[in-house]
Amino acid sequence: MREEREREFDEFVLARQQRLLRTAYLLCGDWHLAEDLTQNALAKVYLGWNRIQRLEQIDAYVHRMLFRTFVDTYRRRRRREILSAAVPDVAGIGTASDVRLTLLAALAEVTPRYRAVLVLRFWEDRSVAETAAALGISDGSVKSHTHRGLQQLRSVLGDQALDLTS
Known part of the structure; x- marks a missing residue:
């Protein structure tokens, strides 16, 4: 057995x-x-x-x-910021791999709870109810976490968010 x-x-x-x-x-x-x-x-x-x-x-x-x-x-674990004396130039987004890398880097900046919701909703293509069940939270929490997570993602991407859509 x-x-x-x-x-x-x-x-x-x-x-x-x-x-x-x-x-x-x-x-x-x-x-x-x-x-x-x-x-x-x-x-x-x-x-x-x-x-x-x-x-x-x-x-x-x-x-x-x-x-x-x-x-x-x-x-x-707390992530530590690496301080720099100069702000680096931002390269333009040109290829699909560049877009992927940009999105992955931006996703890494989103808080873990919001990131979990975004990955379930948009990568795993799960419904609100399925996401809520997977994380053990309410449907309303999934909706608010999705909204706030997308806001954080847009904030991290800044002007690059517009470049990714074109």
Whole structure:
């Protein structure tokens, strides 16, 4: 029986690990930290595997663990600003990869809770209700976090936001 449960968990991990890793990368912007977040979330899922197998939405539970692990990690760590004597010139956005890098850098500046909501809503393409269930918050909180997160993202992007749309 135990071997069967472990085999089911292994199959689950193989099927979803890459998607979870990409989502974790979008949250933190660092592949090594994304691997740690994914591994920690999957470890928590493994510990409760017998219990969560009875739930209908295992994926929602796994994503909730991933997002909560991310938010908890950033609550404990404070990011430090690097001060510079001169403001660097801002390069124009030219290619799709430049746009992607700009958006990833801007997303890294958004607070962790808002970033989690934005990633779920716009990268994972989840509804308000699905996002609320994944994060364990109300639908209204998802809507306000989405609004405030987009405001932060626009604020970080500044004039570059207009360049990204063209």
